[in-house]
Amino acid sequence: MSADPSARRGIPDATVARLPEYLRALTGFAERGITSVSSEELASAAGVRSAKLRKDLSHLGSYGVRGVGYEVDHLAYQISRELGLTQDWPVAIIGMGNLGHALAAYSGFATRGFRVVALLDQDSALLGQQIAGITVQPMHALPSLVADQGLAIGVIATPAASAQHVCDQLVAVGVRSILNFAPCVLAVPDDVDVRKVDLSTELQILAFHEQRRALAAEGALDPVAEAVGR
């Protein structure tokens, strides 16, 4: 049993999903030379209500000072530690099409806490090519990446048709954290964590609300129901 409260009780998924935004807001305050913030100020910067922020932070521990607020650097450190960003996680991107290419160059992946250690592709025509200063390797490089570099996170940027096969290979070598950009559901064992980023799903959700507004403008919807909107 640890002294860290979050180690004893699980942190709610909804809270974990917001911690990165709080961290980003804190980084913004730090860059502007602000050393202390209230829950009201931080919540506003992160786009949430202050009650929700305080509730979320209470799951990590008690890092504020009543009557004063939160020390920016200290809270940022505590959130970083909770998210596991005080170490660097080795990441491999698989699939060097348009999207994989952009991801390899995207600075969001080179942000603190992550390190792109490999770019992989099944297509032998791409092998040896340099993208963003990294040489593209074949899929059979996977086992040594795990053994030698401690590869922990796999990013799948292949077409949907090959995503499950690539996923199986990642799981087989012991990767248990997968970020899936392919538009398909991946089947994995219970101990593997898959998160999905799906551009067309997001567009379709926007289209739903857009259509709703259009119908409301026509008077086709019940005004009470439509006022709820989203």
Added chain:
Amino acid sequence: MSADPSARRGIPDATVARLPEYLRALTGFAERGITSVSSEELASAAGVRSAKLRKDLSHLGSYGVRGVGYEVDHLAYQISRELGLTQDWPVAIIGMGNLGHALAAYSGFATRGFRVVALLDQDSALLGQQIAGITVQPMHALPSLVADQGLAIGVIATPAASAQHVCDQLVAVGVRSILNFAPCVLAVPDDVDVRKVDLSTELQILAFHEQRRALAAEGALDPVAEAVGR
């Protein structure tokens, strides 16, 4: 008041977010020549429990047949209609860096229901350049895109520093659906719908669970709490 039940009562956000996945699964069945599915089969393909699927579909109406299942084409049409995909939504992508470039070429955006009508950038060096067969235009093309093409959805793929400014310009010309790839919170009026896709947030959430597994392996976590996992 309409005969469509979904027009009277709002569909829960959680349900709307799953409709695209159901639609994709149905498309997969249709491609394999399957004309009828049970809630159990469809749920399995979409990665949810059948009870949740039936509950979700019940918000749209009663499109199944007891003892039989759902007719694939008919249900796909009903979901498409509910999502507003029976028409084409004009989309503009703003910011032609690495990511914007990839998005312009990404087939997910050319999928049924959406049409990329413009690529925009603030950098005059890029203007006139062709990307994926579309000429890059300056930001001041926005008003005419709305007036002439019915532009409805804006995709922001700029750096965080210019995202709010771009967003303000979109809102000013009447765009009320925005997909934001920039790692920042956007301030918008209540009637504007912003969805955010954030690569580094997703990685950070994965890192949290990855660290949790590593700590569990060390025995640093309470086994009961850790068994809950994610």
Added chain:
DNA sequence: TAGATTGTTAATCGATTAACAATC
């Protein structure tokens, strides 16, 4: 101390789930 703001409580709200009556 007086003022300010946190951390927590309790109420509310929405989402999930299992079970089953309805019905093809």
Added chain:
DNA sequence: TAGATTGTTAATCGATTAACAATC
């Protein structure tokens, strides 16, 4: 009719919110 599967109910679970006691 008998078997199968939907659509709905009711219970449970988790997340959000407002209010405020604790306390700096």
